[in-house]
Amino acid sequence: MSDAAQPTAAEVRAAAEAVKTALDRHLAAVERRSGEDDPAVYEAFNQLAAAAEVYDELLYDRYDEVTPFEIPGTEDSLPPYAGPGEPNAISVLIRRDYAVAEPQRLLAQAQRVRAVEYDEGPAVGEEAAGTVHGALGVLFGEFEPDEIASRHKEFGLEEGDSTLWVTAAEDPAEPGEWLDAPFEGVDPQLVVCRFDVSAVFDDEDPEDAEAGELEDDLDLDEDLEPLDAER
Known part of the structure; x- marks a missing residue:
C-alpha cells in the first residue's frame, strides 16, 4: 500500500x-x-x-499490526434489527448443507425404506429409489429433517455448513402466500437472531479431534441398527 x-x-x-x-x-x-x-x-x-x-x-x-480479536458468526450483510419490538409472528428459515459421501449407502437405505413401505420386495424398491435424486426424495419424504441431521452418517451424508434464522413479522402470512418462493424477499432487518454452524469456527485441539473420531469409531454399532421406516 x-x-x-x-x-x-x-x-x-x-x-x-x-x-x-x-x-x-x-x-x-x-x-x-x-x-x-x-x-x-x-x-x-x-x-x-x-x-x-x-x-x-x-x-x-x-x-502492520493486528489485534487478537476474532468474533465468529459476524455477518456484515445483516443490518441492525429494525422489526417490531413484540412480533405477532415469526418465520424460521433453516439451511443445512450435506455432501453425498457414500452414494451406495444412500441408495441402499432408500431402497429399504421403499421395500418396507410398500411390502413389495427389493425389486420395486430399486426401481423407485435407484438414483441418488430419487433416493434423496424417498429419505427426505420419510424422515424429518432433524432426524436426518442426527443420523446423516447412516444415510451416506456428510455435514457441511448450516444456519438458522428467526425473522419477525407483524402478522402471520396468509395460507399459501409464500409457497411459490419461500426463500425470497427475506428482510435482513427483521432477523431477530441467527445460529451458524461451520467448520471455519472449529478451534478444537487436534488431540480432542482424534478423541472424537475414536468415539465415532466405537459407536459404529449404532449405525448398523435397522431403519424404522415408520414415523
Missing part, C-alpha cells in the same frame, strides 16, 4: 475510541437484556464486531 493510501494516526486512534464506545454499549445492553435473544444485545454485538473490524484493518494498514 502506498503512503498516500495509508490511514492517518488520528484515524486509527478514532477507530480505537469507537471500539471502546461499542464495548460500553454492548456491556450496557447485556446488563439490561430482557431475555436470551434480546434484539438490543444482538444489535450491540454487531456494532461491536463492525467497530473491531474497522480498527483491525486500520491498525494493520497504518502499523
